[in-house]
Structure formats: structure tokens, C-alpha cells
Amino acid sequence: MEKQNVKPADGKLGIMVVGLGAVTSTFFTGVLMARKGLAKPVGSMTQYDKIRVGKGADKKYLSYYDIVPLAKLQDIEFAAWDVYPADAYRSAMYAEVLKEKDIEPVRDELEKIVPMKAAFDKNFAKRLDGDNVKDCKTRWEMVEQLREDIRNFKKEHNCSRIVVAWAASTEIYVPVNNEVHGTLAALEKAMKDNDTVHVAPSMCYAYAALAEGAPFIMGAPNTTVDIPAMWELAEKMHLPIAGKDFKTGQTLVKSGFAPIIGTRCLGLSGWFSTNILGNRDGLVLDEPDNFKTKEVSKLSTLESILVEDNQPDLYKNYFHKVRINYYPPRNDNKEGWDNIDIFGWMNYPMQIKINFLCRDSILAAPLLLDLCLLTDLAARAGRYGIQRFLSFFLKSPMHDYTKGEVPVNHLFQQYTMLKNALREMGGYEADEEID
Ligand SMILES: NC(=O)c1ccc[n+]([C@@H]2O[C@H](COP(=O)([O-])OP(=O)(O)OC[C@H]3O[C@@H](n4cnc5c(N)ncnc54)[C@H](O)[C@@H]3O)[C@@H](O)[C@H]2O)c1
Numbered sequence: 001m002e003k004q005n006v007k008p009a010d011g012k013l014g015i016m017v018v019g020l021g022a023v024t025s026t027f028f029t030g031v032l033m034a035r036k037g038l039a040k041p042v043g044s045m046t047q048y049d050k051i052r053v054g055k056g057a058d059k060k061y062l063s064y065y066d067i068v069p070l071a072k073l074q075d076i077e078f079a080a081w082d083v084y085p086a087d088a089y090r091s092a093m094y095a096e097v098l099k100e101k102d103i104e105p106v107r108d109e110l111e112k113i114v115p116m117k118a119a120f121d122k123n124f125a126k127r128l129d130g131d132n133v134k135d136c137k138t139r140w141e142m143v144e145q146l147r148e149d150i151r152n153f154k155k156e157h158n159c160s161r162i163v164v165a166w167a168a169s170t171e172i173y174v175p176v177n178n179e180v181h182g183t184l185a186a187l188e189k190a191m192k193d194n195d196t197v198h199v200a201p202s203m204c205y206a207y208a209a210l211a212e213g214a215p216f217i218m219g220a221p222n223t224t225v226d227i228p229a230m231w232e233l234a235e236k237m238h239l240p241i242a243g244k245d246f247k248t249g250q251t252l253v254k255s256g257f258a259p260i261i262g263t264r265c266l267g268l269s270g271w272f273s274t275n276i277l278g279n280r281d282g283l284v285l286d287e288p289d290n291f292k293t294k295e296v297s298k299l300s301t302l303e304s305i306l307v308e309d310n311q312p313d314l315y316k317n318y319f320h321k322v323r324i325n326y327y328p329p330r331n332d333n334k335e336g337w338d339n340i341d342i343f344g345w346m347n348y349p350m351q352i353k354i355n356f357l358c359r360d361s362i363l364a365a366p367l368l369l370d371l372c373l374l375t376d377l378a379a380r381a382g383r384y385g386i387q388r389f390l391s392f393f394l395k396s397p398m399h400d401y402t403k404g405e406v407p408v409n410h411l412f413q414q415y416t417m418l419k420n421a422l423r424e425m426g427g428y429e430a431d432e433e434i435d
Pocket of ligand 1: 018019020021022023024081082083084118119120121125128130166167168169170201202219220221245246247248249279280281360361363364
């Protein structure tokens with residue numbers, strides 16, 4: 001098959017992450033350990049998955065690297081911003097996700113990753129009080145300082161390409177406001193006028209990344225890239241954007257399990273999801289305004305899989321509730337419970353209980369790696385704007401709601417979209433369908 005016009009992954013890829021907390025330090029440590037052959041990048045699709053290309057007698061199962069030119073782990077350079085000054089080694093030790101024996105072998109490299117000062121506004125995350133923060137008079141100044149950080153890092157580390165990803169705390173809920181977020185010109189004006197209510201610091205990171213020619217990924221549920229102004233900028237710059245909110249534990253289970261109910265035409269009367277979590281993420285989410293952002297993101301999953309309008313007998317008015325409770329003894333080891341009230345033949349009720357004892361950052365780190373590598377690939381393939389094929393990794397996939405687009409949340413449909421995009425970028429036929 002003829003390869004599509006994807007530029008090769010020549011030179012170094014700079015991955016700049018906003019937030020050097022549990023997820024980021026686990027991600028950095030894992031990649032550095034893997035490239036020394038001391039750990040396995042388990043859970044990463046780009047490192048393990050094999051997909052079919054071709055059909056019938058010609059079919060083959062190939063790894064992503066054999067289909068498309070992906071950046072290699074050896075070619076990655078890391079940087080981060082954080083409100084707290086701890087370097088990546090101290091941050092990994094503080095997070096207590098990984099054991100010391102899994103951090104020490106790459107201590108020297110981790111210690112060199114010292115977070116740059118954050119573009120931060122305490123009103124967006126009241127529970128944080130670090131002082132490694134930029135001094136900016138306006139949101140526009142935040143953008144300019146961040147752009148300088150990106151340029152300096154790229155130059156100093158001799159990177160040919162940059163990807164910027166948000167793995168920082170969830171900000172308070174910023175509803176989409178058409179006057180400010182509707183067009184790029186309006187957003188830029190609001191930044192210059194220092195509208196600190198509608199312009200979240202995360203929007204400054206996204207703007208700065210795109211303005212510097214770097215794709216942007218939103219790993220938290222913030223509305224940052226869910227606004228037409230940011231889509232306009234991504235299109236103008238011909239750059240990919242992806243978001244939002246890593247689909248790691250409970251929502252992964254939900255988007256994989258709901259299709260069981262839907263395909264067997266069972267009814268749903270309620271789905272109650274609750275969690276206990278004790279890391280800094282849990283602390284920030286204990287604040288109602290920050291939790292609201294997460295709630296909106298987590299709630300959106302079921303609606304497009306079990307659709308009331310399509311099957312009113314089965315999915316009318318089901319009760320869907322999601323809770324996160326801050327509980328320090330568990331630290332990063334989140335425990336999630338799902339109670340699912342279903343009904344069957346002649347409306348007889350039944351219950352399903354799922355108890356997931358997961359490790360939040362262990363699940364999130366491979367997603368962050370995959371999102372960075374695939375977004376970089378997408379940029380080299382000339383794809384720009386919202387990257388729907390990355391929905392597989394995200395709890396609340398980006399979609400153009402101004403045109404009434406419904407996001408795809410069904411895990412296996414998302415997987416098909418991912419595989420087809422890779423086939424296409426690799427010059428093969430995007431031949432798979434799942435409705
Ligand atoms: N781990 C998961 O399973 C998972 C799943 C989905 C989403 N997420 C999201 O990923 C994010 C990171 O999670 P975590 O467990 O690493 O949290 P964490 O609290 O350990 O780390 C977040 C870091 O971001 C920093 N930060 C906050 N605002 C910042 C800003 N404006 N600029 C720079 N740094 C800033 C904080 O100081 C903190 O160190 C959270 O928003 C979380 O909701 C995590």
C-alpha cells in the first residue's frame with residue numbers, strides 16, 4: 001500500500017506537560033524506565049496494540065510503529081510547569097504512586113526536570129497554595145510568557161516538534177460563554193482586557209501552545225478547548241487539539257459495560273457511581289466548583305450509548321449519579337463502586353455491582369503517552385482541529401455542539417475510529433465499521 005503523506009518523526013519530540021503531579025511524574029518515570037529496559041509500558045496502545053490492515057488472504061496484524069511513523073520513546077524530551085517547585089523526582093516521591101525502587105534508577109534524569117513557573121490563578125483551584133507562579137498583569141501576558149517558555153525549551157533541547165498536554169488540577173467549572181468564547185477575536189480581546197472570569201489559565205496554555213505551532217491535549221475535564229474560539233485557532237494554525245479528561249477507571253468501565261446492556265436490549269433504571277480518592281486531585285475535586293467540572297464530564301458518558309429517544313421503553317429517565325469523595329488514606333489508589341439497576345423481561349429488576357480497586361495514575365500514564373504520540377502523528381499527517389479518533393482515550397470527547405454533533409462514547413466504536421484513523425494515516429483502507 002502507498003503510504004499517505006505523513007511527515008517522518010525526525011528529530012526530538014518535546015512533551016511539555018502542565019502540572020507535575022501524580023499522573024505526570026508517573027508518566028515521566030515510566031517512559032524513562034522503559035527506555036532503559038527497566039520497566040514495561042503496559043497499558044499503552046502505541047507500544048502494544050496490533051491492528052489488522054488489509055482483508056482476506058492479505059490481512060496482517062501490525063503494531064502502530066509498523067503502520068505509521070510514530071516518535072520513539074528514545075526521542076522524547078520532557079518539560080513541565082507547576083505551582084509547586086518540586087522537580088520530577090521529588091514529585092514522584094511525594095505522589096507515592098511508584099515504589100522507590102522504580103524511581104531511583106532514573107533519579108538523575110527526573111531531577112533535571114524542574115517545573116517552570118505556572119500560569120495560575122488561585123480562584124480556579126482554591127485548594128492549591130504553591131508559589132512557583134508567574135507574575136502576570138493580564139491573561140494576555142500569561143500567554144506571552146508561556147509562549148516564551150515553549151520557544152526556549154524547544155531551542156535549548158533541540159526539539160523538532162512540541163506537544164503540550166494538560167495534566168494539571170481540574171479548574172472550576174467555566175461554562176461556555178458565546179460572547180467571550182465564540183470567536184478567536186473575542187477570546188483574544190478578553191485576554192487583553194484581562195477577563196479573569198471567563199478566561200481560565202488553562203486557556204492561556206492552550207492558546208500559547210497552538211500559537212507556537214504545538215498541538216494541545218486537555219487531560220482534565222476543563223472546558224478549555226471546548227470552545228469555538230480554540231477550534232478556530234487550531235484550524236487557523238493547522239494543528240490538532242484533543243480532549244477532554246483521561247478515560248481511566250470508572251468511565252472506562254462504564255463506556256465498555258454500557259454496550260452490554262444496550263446490545264442485549266436490557267433496560268436501565270439507574271446507574272450510581274461513587275469513588276473514594278485521597279491524592280491531591282481528590283483534594284482539589286473536594287471543592288464543589290471544581291467537582292462540578294468533573295461531574296459534567298463524567299455524566300456525559302451514558303447518554304450517547306443508552307439513548308432514551310431511540311429506546312424509550314428501555315432508557316426513559318434513568319437516574320445517573322456520579323460522586324467523588326476525598327478520602328486521604330487511599331491516596332492515588334482510587335476505589336470506585338458502580339451500582340447498576342437494570343431490568344429485563346416484563347420489567348423485572350436486577351442489579352449489577354462493579355467494584356474497581358484501581359490506581360489512578362497507573363491507568364492515566366499510558367494514556368498520556370499515547371495521546372502525545374498520536375497527536376504528534378496527527379500533526380505530521382496534516383490533521384487539524386478536533387481529533388475525534390482520540391475519543392477512545394477520553395471521558396468527554398470533543399465534538400462540535402454548535403452543529404448538534406453527538407460525541408461517540410461507546411468504547412468499541414471509539415476503538416474502531418482509532419484503528420481506521422491509523423489505517424488511513426498508514427495508507428491502508430479504513431475498512432472497519434461498528435454502529
Ligand atoms: N489519574 C486519573 O485517572 C485521571 C483521570 C482523568 C483525569 N485526570 C486529571 O488529570 C489531572 C492530574 O491528575 P493528578 O492526579 O496528577 O493530580 P495532582 O493534583 O497530583 O497534580 C496536578 C498538578 O497540577 C498543578 N497545577 C494546578 N494548576 C496548575 C496550573 N495552572 N499550572 C501548572 N500546574 C498546575 C498542581 O500544583 C499539581 O501539582 C487532574 O485534573 C485530574 O482530574 C486524572
